[in-house]
Amino acid sequence: MSRKASISLSILAAVLLMASALYYLPYYVSKPGMAKELEPIIEVEGGYEEEGSFMLTTVRMGRANIYSYIIAKMSKYQELYPVEDIRAENESDEEYNIRQLHMMDNSKTVAIEVAYKKAGIPVEYNYKGVYVLRIMEGMPAEGKLMPGDLVFEVDGNEFESSDDFIAYISSKKPGDIVQLAYKRNGKTNNVEVPLKALDDGSERPVVGIQLVDDKEIDVDPDVTVHSEEIGGPSAGLMFSLEIYNQLIEEDLTKGYEIAGTGTMSSDGTVGRIGGIQQKVVAADKAGAEIFFAPFEKGAKGSNYEEAMIAAKDIKTKMKIVPVDTFEEAVSYLENLNKKSS
Structure with missing residues (x-):
């Protein structure tokens, strides 16, 4: 083979390699991420410090x-999910990311509520409006609103909940303009939308x-949670514990x-999450000694059963603790002997 032909084949192979890397299959792949210390992320004004984390x-x-x-197929703690299991029908990348970030924001709000109520501190809410998660294809809002917009008035009237907003729109007729x-x-912007x-x-x-x-939750002392790059609701339990x-x-x-x-509900219930085994692997690599997992009664x-399987498989010394509620997690920690130096 001539030198020129060899160079041409090498270039072609490189192009095909790059093209195949940029071609996405109808799957998502998930793998162990990180275990991130919460004290630098969460700051309660005048809050107490902690020895552990x-x-x-x-x-x-x-x-x-x-x-x-291919790597996921060959890896024990990497999982493949069909696109439809992760994203809603016709949901764009932007809409998916906004939905994940909103779930994180909601998780933070609920965690603050649970922690402050447990500490006996009053909690109040300030209603801001309705948050746009998705735009329905072929509907009036398309091209007028965007995912992430905050709608706070309709026809010059503020409303106190999404139910109020929906009720007002439902009182109109198709073709009416709001x-x-x-x-x-x-x-701040204004837009006219034909129903x-x-x-x-x-x-x-x-x-x-x-x-x-x-x-927006209103509490005293003030609390700040910096989680801009983290999406989803699964940090609710750990947020609550750190804040409390x-x-x-x-x-x-x-x-x-x-x-x-584990997710966190306003009544303190800890809920199921995805990727529990991968999170056990991440926590073990970060040197965690205790790991709370949703027990689901x-x-x-x-989640607890799956976590125990992974813990046994990787031979971790980390203790897996099942919890159904925030109270159970707090009670476990209250009864824990202090770590010896």
């Missing part, structure tokens, strides 16, 4: 190309957005490195 755990999630697909005031990137009948036989007029309430620990004089860490995962295939 609470850590949130994450998984790394991204679209699979041919190479990451004026929405919204905030985008800190700037359209929902295509489900009900003839109900809609704007064509998927929305959720956007509320800064509010009270007793140090619940007792000098231990404590990781865990002992259900078969619970």
